[in-house]
Amino acid sequence: AQSVAQPEDQVNVAEGNPLTVKCTYSVSGNPYLFWYVQYPNRGLQFLLKYITGDNLVKGSYGFEAEFNKSQTSFHLKKPSALVSDSALYFCAVRDMTDSWGKLQFGAGTQVVVTP
Amino acid sequence: SAVISQKPSRDICQRGTSLTIQCQVDSQVTMMFWYRQQPGQSLTLIATANQGSEATYESGFVIDKFPISRPNLTFSTLTVSNMSPEDSSIYLCSVDAGKVNEQFFGPGTRLTVL
Numbered sequence: 222a223q224s225v226a227q228p229e230d231q232v233n234v235a236e237g238n239p240l241t242v243k244c245t246y247s248v249s250g251n252p253y254l255f256w257y258v259q260y261p262n263r264g265l266q267f268l269l270k271y272i273t274g275d276n277l278v279k280g281s282y283g284f285e286a287e288f289n290k291s292q293t294s295f296h297l298k299k300p301s302a303l304v305s306d307s308a309l310y311f312c313a314v315r316d317m318t319d320s321w322g323k324l325q326f327g328a329g330t331q332v333v334v335t336p
Numbered sequence: 337s338a339v340i341s342q343k344p345s346r347d348i349c350q351r352g353t354s355l356t357i358q359c360q361v362d363s364q365v366t367m368m369f370w371y372r373q374q375p376g377q378s379l380t381l382i383a384t385a386n387q388g389s390e391a392t393y394e395s396g397f398v399i400d401k402f403p404i405s406r407p408n409l410t411f412s413t414l415t416v417s418n419m420s421p422e423d424s425s426i427y428l429c430s431v432d433a434g435k436v437n438e439q440f441f442g443p444g445t446r447l448t449v450l
Contacts (some may be wrong), residue, residue: 265441
């Protein structure tokens with residue numbers, strides 16, 4: 222069975238500073254990894270994914286994530302945070318050896334960017 | 337990507353009643369999913385709905401409580417039956433789309449049960 226851990230309930234950062242949201246995963250096979258963002262009263266928006274290839278993945282809104290197989294991590298990063306990045310961020314994993322490829326979500330990390 | 341709409345966007349319901357949530361996709365998709373997001377929590381998969389077959393429910397969710405229909409490749413409904421305040425949640429529909437089966441989500445239905 223797969224699992225995802227987001228160790229921080231909340232991350233606080235000042236506008237213009239780098240933003241990092243941590244995620245570690247556990248799967249029995251090859252991981253497919255995803256980041257989603259949820260703004261208040263909105264559904265989830267897809268940010269980026271890692272399937273294979275380059276360990277550094279670039280996504281929407283200036284976000285990127287680095288896949289680290291040895292540390293089983295997939296941390297989300299943004300070089301310069303904006304106040305509008307304040308939202309709830311979810312890491313998710315799919316184990317593609319599972320016939321379903323079911324998506325398992327982490328608990329979520331609330332990002333607060335202050336002006 | 338896929339564009340997904342849900343109806344209603346929100347509702348306030350009385351205990352013991354039922355609510356049917358609709359999910360419409362702008363393209364044909366094989367797999368549709370229903371999730372529940374309780375206040376301050378992550379997403380929990382309720383069931384997977386494939387067109388032409390019975391929905392497959394996750395542990396802790398049963399068909400009598402959450403009946404699902406999937407009449408065609410662009411539409412699904414989730415009914416929350418005999419509601420209690422514990423059913424107050426956001427219910428999200430999602431679909432597999434894209435090159436590597438990434439999931440796209442609808443805007444959600446915010447349900448409050450009094």
